[in-house]
Amino acid sequence: MSSIIFMTMQQKTSAAAAAKASKATTKIRLIRAAERLFAENGLGAVSVRDITRAAGAKNESALHYHFGSKEALIRAVFADRIKDIDSKRLALMEEMDAAGEGNDMVRVMETTIAPMLETCMEEGGRLYAMFLMQIAADPRFEVDRLMEDLAPDGVQASSRRMLNLLEDVPRDSVRMRMRLLPSFIIAAMADFAREVEAGTAPDLDWAIAEAGRSLAAYLTGPTPKG
Numbered sequence: 001m002s003s004i005i006f007m008t009m010q011q012k013t014s015a016a017a018a019a020k021a022s023k024a025t026t027k028i029r030l031i032r033a034a035e036r037l038f039a040e041n042g043l044g045a046v047s048v049r050d051i052t053r054a055a056g057a058k059n060e061s062a063l064h065y066h067f068g069s070k071e072a073l074i075r076a077v078f079a080d081r082i083k084d085i086d087s088k089r090l091a092l093m094e095e096m097d098a099a100g101e102g103n104d105m106v107r108v109m110e111t112t113i114a115p116m117l118e119t120c121m122e123e124g125g126r127l128y129a130m131f132l133m134q135i136a137a138d139p140r141f142e143v144d145r146l147m148e149d150l151a152p153d154g155v156q157a158s159s160r161r162m163l164n165l166l167e168d169v170p171r172d173s174v175r176m177r178m179r180l181l182p183s184f185i186i187a188a189m190a191d192f193a194r195e196v197e198a199g200t201a202p203d204l205d206w207a208i209a210e211a212g213r214s215l216a217a218y219l220t221g222p223t224p225k226g
Contacts, residue, residue, distance in 0.1 A: 034051045048060050081128045108161045116189045133190045
């Protein structure tokens with residue numbers, strides 16, 4: 001009898017594990033399908049039905065079951081890859097600090113953008129870059145707020161370093177430049193993604209160095225008079 005009970009418990013455990021794995025797989029498929037469709041068509045042009053069909057889900061309720069709403073799914077797509085990018089950014093900052101380069105704005109900007117350009121070397125990363133461009137163009141979303149909410153550690157660490165190096169810049173200019181910076185970074189990422197896709201991209205290290213210098217110049221450049 002005890003062996004029968006044990007086998008029944010094992011079967012229930014296996015069935016629960018299989019159901020959990022199936023849910024996780026469906027969730028990932030929805031994120032990947034949404035990422036591609038949003039990247040290629042824009043946020044407003046993609047319906048819930050489009051996403052569930054592309055994900056191979058059985059019905060449209062799958063999206064609402066896993067995410068609650070289309071807007072919540074958009075946030076999930078944003079968060080899915082940004083977490084890995086953020087962890088790589090933190091690792092690069094540790095290396096920068098260990099080398100005593102934390103007070104160099106160019107190096108700070110290089111560590112900020114490097115993992116975003118690096119991810120463009122893969123197809124999924126290029127789709128993500130195009131998706132981010134759609135986010136940046138949509139007035140419903142604030143890119144800087146999304147990054148702070150969904151990738152707080154690396155973004156905040158990077159922002160603190162920038163602000164420390166901008167102490168001599170007027171506060172109004174700092175606020176505007178920092179607010180626009182995420183959109184500029186995304187534009188640089190999307191441009192690099194297009195070049196990689198077309199086979200015309202420059203060397204990755206050169207692209208990181210060039211973007212780092214350009215963004216540093218933007219942050220530290222002359223301010224308006226008056």
